[in-house]
Amino acid sequence: MSFIKKPRIIHPESRPNSIGLSINDYEGAMSTLCAGCGHDSVSAGIMQAFFELDIAPHNVAKLSGIGCSSKTPTYFLRGAHGFNSVHGRMPSIATGANAANGELHYIGVSGDGDSLSIGLGQLCHAIRRNVNMLYVIENNGVYGLTKGQFSASADVGSTAKRGEANHLRPIDPILTAIDIGGSFVARGFSGDKDNLVPLIKAGIMHRGFALIDVISPCVTFNDHEGSTKSYLHTRQASHAAIYADYIPVRDEITAVLDKGANVVPLHDGGQVQFRQVDDKYDPTDRSKAAGYIRECQERSEIVTGLLYIDDDAPDLHMLSDTSETPLRDLEFKTLNPGAKALEEIQNAWS
Amino acid sequence: MNPTDTSDPSYYHRVVDCQWACPAHTDVPEYIRLIAQGRYRDSYLLNRLSNVFPGVLGRVCDRPCEPACRRGRVEEKPVAICRLKRVAADLAGDIRPYLPVVPKQKNGKRIACIGAGCASLTVANDLLPLGYEVVIFEQFDKTGGLMRTNIPAFRLPETVLNDEIDMILEMGVDLRLGQRVDSIKALLDGSFDAVFVGTGAPRGKDLNLPGRNESERIHIGIEWLESVAFKHTQDIGSNVLIIGVGNTAMDCCRTSKRLGGSNVKVIARKPRGYFKASPWELEDAEEEQIEIVVNHSPKEFVVENERLIGMTFDQLNYDEDASGNLVSRVIGEKFLPCDDVILAIGQENSFEWIERDIGIEFDRWDVPIIDRQTYQSTYEGLFFGGDAAFGPENIIWAVEHGHQAAISIHNYCEGRDIKDRLPVGMNLASTKMSIHEWSFSNDFDPSQRREMRHVDLQKRFDELNIEVEMGFSSDQAAVEIERCLNCDIQTVFSEKLCIECDACIDVCPVQCLTITSNKEEDALRASLTIPAYDKEQLLFVSSDLPQTGRVMVKDENLCVHCSLCAERCPTGAWDMRKSTLLIPYALDEKDAWPRKAG
Numbered sequence: 026m027s028f029i030k031k032p033r034i035i036h037p038e039s040r041p042n043s044i045g046l047s048i049n050d051y052e053g054a055m056s057t058l059c060a061g062c063g064h065d066s067v068s069a070g071i072m073q074a075f076f077e078l079d080i081a082p083h084n085v086a087k088l089s090g091i092g093c094s095s096k097t098p099t100y101f102l103r104g105a106h107g108f109n110s111v112h113g114r115m116p117s118i119a120t121g122a123n124a125a126n127g128e129l130h131y132i133g134v135s136g137d138g139d140s141l142s143i144g145l146g147q148l149c150h151a152i153r154r155n156v157n158m159l160y161v162i163e164n165n166g167v168y169g170l171t172k173g174q175f176s177a178s179a180d181v182g183s184t185a186k187r188g189e190a191n192h193l194r195p196i197d198p199i200l201t202a203i204d205i206g207g208s209f210v211a212r213g214f215s216g217d218k219d220n221l222v223p224l225i226k227a228g229i230m231h232r233g234f235a236l237i238d239v240i241s242p243c244v245t246f247n248d249h250e251g252s253t254k255s256y257l258h259t260r261q262a263s264h265a266a267i268y269a270d271y272i273p274v275r276d277e278i279t280a281v282l283d284k285g286a287n288v289v290p291l292h293d294g295g296q297v298q299f300r301q302v303d304d305k306y307d308p309t310d311r312s313k314a315a316g317y318i319r320e321c322q323e324r325s326e327i328v329t330g331l332l333y334i335d336d337d338a339p340d341l342h343m344l345s346d347t348s349e350t351p352l353r354d355l356e357f358k359t360l361n362p363g364a365k366a367l368e369e370i371q372n373a374w375s
Numbered sequence: 376m377n378p379t380d381t382s383d384p385s386y387y388h389r390v391v392d393c394q395w396a397c398p399a400h401t402d403v404p405e406y407i408r409l410i411a412q413g414r415y416r417d418s419y420l421l422n423r424l425s426n427v428f429p430g431v432l433g434r435v436c437d438r439p440c441e442p443a444c445r446r447g448r449v450e451e452k453p454v455a456i457c458r459l460k461r462v463a464a465d466l467a468g469d470i471r472p473y474l475p476v477v478p479k480q481k482n483g484k485r486i487a488c489i490g491a492g493c494a495s496l497t498v499a500n501d502l503l504p505l506g507y508e509v510v511i512f513e514q515f516d517k518t519g520g521l522m523r524t525n526i527p528a529f530r531l532p533e534t535v536l537n538d539e540i541d542m543i544l545e546m547g548v549d550l551r552l553g554q555r556v557d558s559i560k561a562l563l564d565g566s567f568d569a570v571f572v573g574t575g576a577p578r579g580k581d582l583n584l585p586g587r588n589e590s591e592r593i594h595i596g597i598e599w600l601e602s603v604a605f606k607h608t609q610d611i612g613s614n615v616l617i618i619g620v621g622n623t624a625m626d627c628c629r630t631s632k633r634l635g636g637s638n639v640k641v642i643a644r645k646p647r648g649y650f651k652a653s654p655w656e657l658e659d660a661e662e663e664q665i666e667i668v669v670n671h672s673p674k675e676f677v678v679e680n681e682r683l684i685g686m687t688f689d690q691l692n693y694d695e696d697a698s699g700n701l702v703s704r705v706i707g708e709k710f711l712p713c714d715d716v717i718l719a720i721g722q723e724n725s726f727e728w729i730e731r732d733i734g735i736e737f738d739r740w741d742v743p744i745i746d747r748q749t750y751q752s753t754y755e756g757l758f759f760g761g762d763a764a765f766g767p768e769n770i771i772w773a774v775e776h777g778h779q780a781a782i783s784i785h786n787y788c789e790g791r792d793i794k795d796r797l798p799v800g801m802n803l804a805s806t807k808m809s810i811h812e813w814s815f816s817n818d819f820d821p822s823q824r825r826e827m828r829h830v831d832l833q834k835r836f837d838e839l840n841i842e843v844e845m846g847f848s849s850d851q852a853a854v855e856i857e858r859c860l861n862c863d864i865q866t867v868f869s870e871k872l873c874i875e876c877d878a879c880i881d882v883c884p885v886q887c888l889t890i891t892s893n894k895e896e897d898a899l900r901a902s903l904t905i906p907a908y909d910k911e912q913l914l915f916v917s918s919d920l921p922q923t924g925r926v927m928v929k930d931e932n933l934c935v936h937c938s939l940c941a942e943r944c945p946t947g948a949w950d951m952r953k954s955t956l957l958i959p960y961a962l963d964e965k966d967a968w969p970r971k972a973g
Contacts, residue, residue, distance in 0.1 A: 027811055027882070027939055027942040027943065028811050028942075029817065029818040029819075029937065029939070030818075031882060031884050031939060032818075032819030032821070032884045032935060032937055033821070033884070034449055034450075034819070034884050034885055034933075034935065036885050036886055036905055036933060037448070037933075038905050038906070038907075039886070039905055048886075056882075059945065060878060060942065060943045060944060060945045061874070061876045061878045061943065061944065061945025061946070062876075062878070062945075063876065065878055065881055065882070065943070066876065066877040066878065066881055068881070069877070069880075069881035215876075215877070216875055216876060216877060218877065242876070244874075244876065244945040245945075248874070248945075256874045256875065256876060256922065257874070257922055260875075260922050260923060
């Protein structure tokens with residue numbers, strides 16, 4: 026962390042986005058995380074994604090629970106709405122907020138402790154309901170705030186800073202999400218923004234629950250030789266199964282198509298473009314995707330990219346047939362039809 | 376690109392834009408920090424080491440440092456470097472006890488300097504501590520040369536000038552006032568071991584138009600200023616035309632205003648934007664209600680009954696040709712009435728006192744051929760400096776010429792090769808005090824440049840020598856100091872320690888860092904976080920990074936030296952280190968012999 030504020034200087038060569046904002050307008054408070062924390066890079070990636078998507082900060086709600094990762098929404102999009110919830114309960118808050126106002130862009134930031142231990146049940150049900158939000162897990166394999174105990178995502182054999190090894194099998198949020206009906210499942214690395222930022226952009230624009238598991242090394246407690254979530258190990262063991270890029274509707278889509286690229290249209294009119302590294306890999310086939318990821322895992326490889334996508338899956342509002350119009354925009358009469366209407370409803374079950 | 380060699384002192388020197396732009400390479404950021412600490416005397420002495428006349432230059436320097444200042448690229452206006460220099464000079468107190476000691480035992484060598492201006496005085500300043508006997512010949516009864524005769528007292532008070540010149544004279548100069556040298560041959564008779572010519576460019580250019588010789592009221596700018604300085608001229612007519620729009624013209628028009636000129640016009644051939652005067656001098660003149668008439672080309676001096684009544688001009692219009700040059704076209708004629716005309720259209724050298732048959736070669740402009748490094752002419756042991764060397768420049772250049780000539784003279788007198796000079800060196804020391812504490816004020820202060828306070832327009836014309844600029848107040852100085860970006864505190868990178876976590880890239884407020892695969896310069900410049908196409912500004916390129924083999928690239932252009940990259944680096948791969956340039960002077964040569972190999 027630092028004790029001076031980041032100076033606000035607009036680089037004379039930097040260009041504003043199409044709504045007239047500069048990248049500086051997407052910043053937040055100065056980070057108080059350890060110097061070199063992967064989470065700060067993820068925050069920078071999130072700022073860049075929202076900036077490039079021309080989304081005004083006041084149209085975003087950022088939510089989090091407890092942990093190092095959950096502090097980070099303070100450090101980006103100063104002008105967005107925000108809710109810092111109880112430990113592991115962010116998915117419920119997000120579900121409720123989304124039910125009341127489906128027009129905002131929701132971004133939840135959580136960690137491996139917040140999502141895979143205390144909040145695992147919450148996470149699973151938000152995935153099942155396909156709440157329209159981007160859910161980022163900043164995954165470092167340890168509890169950084171309490172001095173580096175193993176978390177539920179630590180790999181078997183990975184060692185703590187003082188040398189002791191982990192014996193418990195990890196929970197893999199990617200496989201879990203694919204298994205229980207996730208509609209957008211991806212993995213990125215905080216040290217590789219070229220791949221991470223397009224994933225975040227596609228995740229924001231995907232209609233439904235977009236989960237991105239970001240390997241985000243803890244420089245203080247888990248960046249040593251025996252760690253399987255260090256900068257060096259992640260670089261050595263990871264490979265991209267697939268490169269994804271989000272192409273907004275306003276861009277000339279044909280102009281940027283890679284040779285041999287596959288395209289999945291999104292409901293906002295934009296597209297996700299894939300460039301497969303492994304030609305057997307099909308990110309629209311749930312069981313094959315899961316099998317491939319499992320194989321890689323057994324070879325101790327970390328596979329990155331947009332691993333599974335289904336943009337046709339109905340989201341929370343479609344599933345429960347709730348109002349697409351934000352409740353705040355409904356007239357009072359519609360929102361509260363009165364005692365007579367209540368009586369009729371109650372009589373229907375009598 | 377190849378990895379940047381930061382051990383070459385010129386790399387970090389160029390990052391300190393002000394010091395790079397200054398002919399004398401004054402250590403600007405360090406003297407500003409010394410002012411901040413209230414160490415005015417130390418600040419003055421540091422200034423004096425390179426520029427010899429901080430009080431004078433703190434007022435009238437041409438300020439090549441300011442247009443170069445990085446602050447002027449980060450926002451609109453540069454740090455008021457010159458004004459801060461004056462703060463140090465005004466508050467330095469008596470610094471005489473801290474000057475180099477002049478040995479009582481002389482080394483037996485005699486040096487003649489011709490002209491008592493800034494170049495010769497610098498030579499004396501550098502050579503006296505080495506035990507030389509220095510004789511200065513001056514045609515006038517006063518020292519200072521152009522600093523005294525051409526710069527009006529309302530810009531440079533005589534007391535300031537006298538004080539700084541006396542400091543040098545008191546070191547033991549053998550001063551011969553009123554002794555004009557009419558023959559160089561006589562000086563080269565063996566009575567001196569070396570001779571230095573610092574006679575400036577003392578001849579103002581004339582304008583030979585009809586009527587030029589029919590009136591006494593047509594003056595040559597620098598001669599007129601000189602006669603004002605020596606109080607031979609004490610008044611002027613009420614309507615005055617100044618021909619030319621350089622800095623001399625600005626001094627002439629403002630002086631005219633103080634000697635009775637109520638309607639003073641400066642006549643420019645070209646439109647605004649093409650004036651030679653420094654913007655601040657132009658601003659000060661216009662504040663004093665001096666009218667600047669553009670696009671007028673002098674045609675004739677109009678004299679009636681032996682009395683100058685005005686001038687006629689061609690009125691011009693300008694078009695740009697295909698290559699962007701201005702092409703003039705006459706569109707009419709105009710008569711402007713006046714009582715006096717002052718010609719301020721430039722000056723040139725005058726070497727009629729140098730015999731052409733003794734082995735001093737002249738070039739096709741009739742100026743002696745001088746070596747750019749050693750300042751020696753083609754006559755061994757005869758050196759030139761200041762405006763006498765390469766034509767009219769300014770004080771700070773003359774001082775630098777003096778330093779370099781002094782090194783040459785010393786080596787020449789010692790019988791060594793004068794081209795064998797000490798190289799510029801560099802110290803690089805960390806400023807880290809604790810985990811997030813640096814030994815400099817690293818936070819960015821968004822304050823705007825402070826405005827100089829001026830004596831009230833009503834009062835300043837009462838006397839000729841009322842200094843118009845009042846200097847910064849202590850509050851103004853305190854703010855202006857914080858605007859300095861400490862460009863000499865370098866971001867030093869150690870590749871081996873980098874884990875490529877991107878922390879520095881994310882936190883940099885001006886997005887000047889990029890980790891990318893190495894490429895040729897043009898491609899690399901285009902692929903940066905914010906592309907950097909200005910090749911005047913350097914790129915730092917690391918060697919290959921240990922984890923991915925990519926390189927760290929830093930565009931030096933807008934770095935505000937806030938040290939956030941170093942604070943955010945988990946491994947200490949970035950450090951903030953102060954680069955101190957070690958510039959050799961004549962005194963340093965003393966201890967540097969015999970030369971060590973390598």
